Amino acid sequence: MQLTGAEIVIECLKEQGVDTVFGYPGGAILNVYDALYKHQDEIRHILTSHEQGAAHAADGYSRATGKVGVCFATSGPGATNLVTGIATAYMDSIPMVAITCNVGVALLGKDSFQEIDIAGITLPITKHNFIVKDVNKLADTIRKAFVIAKSGRPAPVLIDIPKDVTANKAEYTRQERTPSKKEEICCSQELEGALKLIKTSKKPYIFVGGGAVLSEASKELLEFVDKMDAPVTDSLMGKGAFPGTDERYTGMLGMHGTKTANFGVSECDLLVVIGARFSDRVTGNAKKFAKNAKILQIDIDAAEMNKNVLITQGIVGDIKTVLQQLNKILPQQEHREWMEKIRENKEKYPLRYNPETLTGPHIIEEIYRQTQGDALVVTEVGQHQMWAAQYYKYKEPRTYLTSGGLGTMGYGLGASLGAKVGRPEKTVVNIAGDGCFRMNMNEIATAVRHQIPIIQVVMNNHVLGMVRQWQDLFYEKRYSATILEDKVDFVKLAEAMGAVGIRVETKEEFAEAFKKALKLQEPVVLDCQIGCDDKVWPMVAPGADLSKTFDETDKREG
Structure with a gap:
């Protein structure tokens, strides 16, 4: 059927299962908002007070649900107001699709009213971005954006649509959303190398980052910790992947990490890093980080291997899949003395604050x-x-x-x-x-x-x-x-x-x-x-x- 570009935007969002959009209207995106008006019983629109709030809301929606967050903004300052929110999501690997509209195709590059090259501006802070100048390519572009945002290491994607493209018509055929597939098998050589490191370790420590959250690997992580018999620390982004109520949890690592975690990682002989990227706020002096340990890093992004800290062994792959494979081949480990020392340190170095007043x-x-x-x-x-x-x-x-x-x-x-x-x-x-x-x-x-x-x-x-x-x-x-x-x-x-x-x-x-x-x-x-x-x-x-x-x-x- 023949639909306008604006109607195609809404239909494609419905294809992707989008139930909520955060945004702020303006002249260039009016056609999309007009199309949205007819589908307000299917897609809820949250009108924020500022476009930055819309980007952060889409980000928060994504982090809380695991779905792709969506935000709308108009051209010029509307689009640039999204930039901080897009960069925030990019740094934390949060899947988000930002849809902006621009001046008409004929007006691009002419310093037209409220024109901005938002695709150029956001190039360093998106996984990919598009400017769609042909309405016939709009539906496939939107579908591709959602796949890119969610697959591999998640991140934001921006789609910029000139206003005349939202008014032009094209043939639209609904497509069912294809679920993203995960790699089922890890490299056996990498797994064997990891197994050897784990089995020879006397004082292992497990460091959990945001990748464990993004890959929905909590169940597999808990089983892995059980088999490893090791203490656990985490980053800000890794909170909740391993329960903070578990006796093996030792608190956060890094600049404001607990003494137990920081001292333990400094003393351990093997650090297993699961979905974390060695931020400077975690490592402190990177040259002295985990100086007594061999490092096994598991991450979906090969670019993170040896980027900030030199590692001993890396496994590139989806965290959930890698842990499933490791759990199948890892025999039960026991580190009674090491775990006892960690328990003693937890008692010796508790978090403290003044109990007398409101803090x-x-x-x-x-x-x-x-x-x-x-x-x-x-x-x-x-x-x-x-x-x-x-x-x-x-x-x-x-x-x-x-x-x-x-x-x-x-x-x-x-x-x-x-x-x-x-x-x-x-x-x-x-x-x-x-x-x-x-x-x-x-x-x-x-x-x-x-x-x-x-x-x-x-x-x-x-x-x-x-x-x-x-x-x-x-x-x-x-x-x-x-x-x-x-x-x-x-x-x-x-x-x-x-x-x-x-x-x-x-x-x-x-x-x-x-x-x-x-x-x-x-x-x-x-x-x-x-x-x-x-x-x-x-x-x-x-x-x-x-x-x-x-x-x-x-x-x-x-």
Whole structure:
């Protein structure tokens, strides 16, 4: 049948099983929005307050559900406002399709009103992108975009469509979505090499990254850990792939990792790295990272092998498939002395904070207690992000959503909206600092407009907390441009946008306020007043060896 390009866009989204789109309309994309109007009972559109919020919402939807997130934007500034959200998704390997519309084909390259080369701009931060100048190629391009976004190492794909292409007509025939196939067999030589490393190890450690989440490998990972009889650490992106409640879990690795994990990885003789890319925030001094260990890396992306850290053995393949194959051939291992030492270190080096007053760690632990560990936690970037990673025990994958690679302030609120839309049965809590909340706080209006009951917790210390922490520790307390003392009232702001706002200053007040927020089932902003000099402990200085992890006691004593 003959359809306009705009109608083809909507039909192709329906083919792909898309039920929600996040976006903001404008002149160049009007035809698509007009076509969407006729299908609003099949595809829900969430009108965000800003295009950046739409990109982050599509990202959060994808992380929470495992589906491909979709966002719309018009030409020019509408399209460029997506860029930070696309880059955020790209750095964390999140499958997303961004559809932008541009000026007509005849106007391209002529500095037309609201024209921008969005394909050129996003080339370094997308897995692939397209500009579709022929309506006859539109349907196949959209289908291809979804396959590319989801297959292999996932990532965002952008499709730019000139306005006249959305108006032109072409023959459209519905196609059934083809499920993506995974490689079923790994290289036997690689598997045998891995098996040899594992069987000869006396002090193994397992490091889990976001690839284990993306490949849905939690079940296989748990079996692998059982067979390995090894302690487990993770990255920000790997949270929940292995349950944080398991006795073999030792906390996060890296700059704000636990002493147990950092010391253990520094001492182990084999580090099995599953779906992680050796970020500098994880390794510290890369030349000294796991200096006593052989390294076995399992990753779907061959480009990650030997990129940041030299490894002993690599297995390139889908994490789930590789672990299935390893589990078939791996005999039960036993490392009683090593596991006992790790247990002793966990007791010797617990996470600590001041129990006398309202602090970030206390807030996280109270949220954990009241949600019984079943919430979907989203964060912005900074101290609160680290506390949420340290003190909430993530039992399942896709329950901790954060900007790990790009470190995007302003990510969390939009992402929490997408997460709640994608998984409405979950309690969704966005944790923010006051600096991050200011970035995209206009999305509270989106939550109210669409009746999306998220809980926004603001750890309000009236400073840019993580930057101030570095200024305190490494810049002799020169607090340049990090003090946010002004008259902004987040409670009044929340109320002005139609949400519930509650200010809390004590532990007791927070417990009551959060309990109320859970019952209300509507957008709530909790303005939590905490100390401006509270710090995230432990810490590794930038570029230092992980074995040099220190905390407040170490700093005071030496």
